[in-house]
Amino acid sequence: MSNSHDKHHEPQPPVLTGQHTYGSLSDKVASIPLDPKHSKGWIFGFLIAFSLFGLLHMAIGWVFFKGVGVWGITNPVGWGFDIINFVWWVGIGHAGTFISAILFLVKQQWRTSINRFAEAMTLFAVACAGLFPLLHMGRPWRAWWVFPYPNTMGLWPNFHSPLIWDVFAISTYATVSALFWYVGLIPDLATMRDKATFKPVKMIYAMLSMGWRGAASHWERHQMAYLLLAGMSTPLVLSVHTVVSFDFAMSLIPGWHTTVFPPYFVAGAIFSGFAMVLTLLIPIRKFYNLKDMITDKHIDNMAKITLATGWMVFYGYIIEAFMAWYSGNQFEGFMMLNRMSGPYAPFYWALILCNGIIPQLLWFKRVRLNMLFIWLISIVVNIGMWLERFVIIVTSLHRDFVPSAWDIYTPTKWDWATFLGTIGLFLTLIFLFIRVLPMVAGFEMKELLHHRKKHQ
Amino acid sequence: MSHTAEPTTPLLHGILAEFAEPEALIAAIRKVRGQGYSKLEAYTPFPVEGLTDELGHKRTKIQWIILCGGLVGGLGGFGLQCWINLVAYPINYGGRPQFSWPAFMPVTFELTVLAAAFSAVVGMIVLNGLPQPYHPVFNVKEFDAASKDKFFLCVESGDAKFDVESVKSALKAAGATAVFEVED
The missing domain is CATH 3.30.70 (Alpha-Beta Plaits)
Structure with a gap:
């Protein structure tokens, strides 16, 4: 195992193993999308994902036909599954930007082989997230009313509202992530163009790569643009979940109106995002035999980040409970007691178990190197982070100030169908992505190889 | 002729x-x-460090385009919010001042990043002369390897x-x- 290197601060971490040349890296990266045959495993997985995607169509169709009343949202709990799932999906996206931008700026070489995939995951997660507020509007065909544009009604959006900030944060995030992803893809699309033998496929890659030829001056502009995009994406990604947390923190609801929300939400987002990257990459690297590019070192590092951000989130839980007591505010105090012992208490304790206790197994190197264990832990974290959003939203709303307004929120089968449906959409996009685009950034891997050669 | x-x-x-x-x-x-x-x-x-200097080409100036893009986005976004709240549609939100600039910061920031990102990508593509489907170097069959x-x-x-x-x-x-x- 290469892990003995860690202790001695080896200048070249084993982020690329095996006997690779520039050509072999190109071949390996391009061979997955260019393989004319679909493997049985891919077809099987795709069909499951696509069926769930079908479920999404059905669920959305029914919501359009009947209205949001088919969901379980009631009067005190006006934000149900839609906002829970929105926050969950946006959070998942954050790991992608963290890997592609923040780890790029701090020159973490191990990001190279996973950044393309993680960014794709970001885009797809944000696409799923975006659906929920749209559907929650009730009249999604008027969604564009949230944007400022001159109209005959003479109306303008309220820029004091966190919900409008959210519109700008999420749409900017989705756009910038897509741009960043595409800029990184252009040189690899050119490689695909030059590798493809089937004419129509070659033409599609040629169009997408826009005639990239790798000229020195082109690379210089490309690298400068990429660097600055990374620099912009770094505060952007931190701003996005901060603004999402403002949706809650700027209100006066007990359990929401706290200053710990922005950092706690950002940490939670990265926590859940890394868990999702692990959930997806562990099977993919095994299935496509990418273990020499996505090495055990990568999994180990991601597990460590999961552990660290997990503690930041856990700190948030502790502060929430502490402040509920320390503030002396009776509504805050009641909210916390209700959360821990009220009708939704099992969810609260399940979330503490999933996010606070089980991830502690990651302290052990043997767990971090056992792929099955780490995969299961990553799924537990995904569930835990979903439960966290459920608990924050539902327990704060269902019993706020006046007992006569209290009620119980129960999701309906259409809530579940919409949620499962977005998982289908997400996985469908992931399956299509790995079959049509290079999921490892080929040119960056070659750069890494060159760097390694130079320092040997 | x-x-x-x-x-x-x-x-x-x-x-x-x-x-x-x-x-x-x-x-x-x-x-x-x-x-x-x-x-x-x-x-x-893949990008080779210092290659443009070796070739004697001028360094790129794309960063200035990106800076301008960011400034336009930020000032434009802030100006738009001020204009809406002060001129076009002034509403009294709970007695708060009309010019409540701290509330305009999130959108100003997002629009700065959005415009700067677009300038980065569009600037890179346009300065590189892309999309360019034809270039003489592609006439050399072996040039395929330049991307490999x-x-x-x-x-x-x-x-x-x-x-x-x-x-x-x-x-x-x-x-x-x-x-x-x-x-x-």
């Missing part, structure tokens, strides 16, 4: 030389530039010292593993 200017040499874009490693490419650039050739372009499968594992140096025919045979021999002497004529 004929458009052919001087039909002295067959129409060549230049001479393309192939190398296996970026170090060999850089060594060759130094040699060829030392011999007085100046219209050079290199093609590589080979490094190319092109001495372009616009060079004052350009002469097919002497460029070819200079490139071979500089360590090229193969030399190709690039038809225009």
Whole structure:
């Protein structure tokens, strides 16, 4: 195992193993999308994902036909599954930007082989997230009313509202992530163009790569643009979940109106995002035999980040409970007691178990190197982070100030169908992505190889 | 009317030389530039640090475009919110001041990033002259490798010292593993 290197601060971490040349890296990266045959495993997985995607169509169709009343949202709990799932999906996206931008700026070489995939995951997660507020509007065909544009009604959006900030944060995030992803893809699309033998496929890659030829001056502009995009994406990604947390923190609801929300939400987002990257990459690297590019070192590092951000989130839980007591505010105090012992208490304790206790197994190197264990832990974290959003939203709303307004929120089968449906959409996009685009950034891997050669 | 200017040499874009490693490419650039050739372009499968300096090309100025984009986005976004809240649609939100600039910061920031990101991507594409479906270097079949594992140096025919045979021999002497004529 290469892990003995860690202790001695080896200048070249084993982020690329095996006997690779520039050509072999190109071949390996391009061979997955260019393989004319679909493997049985891919077809099987795709069909499951696509069926769930079908479920999404059905669920959305029914919501359009009947209205949001088919969901379980009631009067005190006006934000149900839609906002829970929105926050969950946006959070998942954050790991992608963290890997592609923040780890790029701090020159973490191990990001190279996973950044393309993680960014794709970001885009797809944000696409799923975006659906929920749209559907929650009730009249999604008027969604564009949230944007400022001159109209005959003479109306303008309220820029004091966190919900409008959210519109700008999420749409900017989705756009910038897509741009960043595409800029990184252009040189690899050119490689695909030059590798493809089937004419129509070659033409599609040629169009997408826009005639990239790798000229020195082109690379210089490309690298400068990429660097600055990374620099912009770094505060952007931190701003996005901060603004999402403002949706809650700027209100006066007990359990929401706290200053710990922005950092706690950002940490939670990265926590859940890394868990999702692990959930997806562990099977993919095994299935496509990418273990020499996505090495055990990568999994180990991601597990460590999961552990660290997990503690930041856990700190948030502790502060929430502490402040509920320390503030002396009776509504805050009641909210916390209700959360821990009220009708939704099992969810609260399940979330503490999933996010606070089980991830502690990651302290052990043997767990971090056992792929099955780490995969299961990553799924537990995904569930835990979903439960966290459920608990924050539902327990704060269902019993706020006046007992006569209290009620119980129960999701309906259409809530579940919409949620499962977005998982289908997400996985469908992931399956299509790995079959049509290079999921490892080929040119960056070659750069890494060159760097390694130079320092040997 | 004929458009052919001087039909002295067959129409060549230049001479393309192939190398296996970026170090060999850089060594060759130094040699060829030392011999007085100046219209050079290199093609590589991944960014090689310092290559534009070696070639004697000017450094990119794209960062200024991105800065301008960001400023336009930020000032525009902030201005839009001020105009809406002060002029177009002033509403009293719980007695708060109309010019409540702290509340405008999130949207100002997002629009700064959005506009800067668009300037970065559009600027990069436009300054690179893309999309460009046709370029003479693609006429060389072996140029396919420029996106995979080979490094190319092109001495372009616009060079004052350009002469097919002497460029070819200079490139071979500089360590090229193969030399190709690039038809225009």
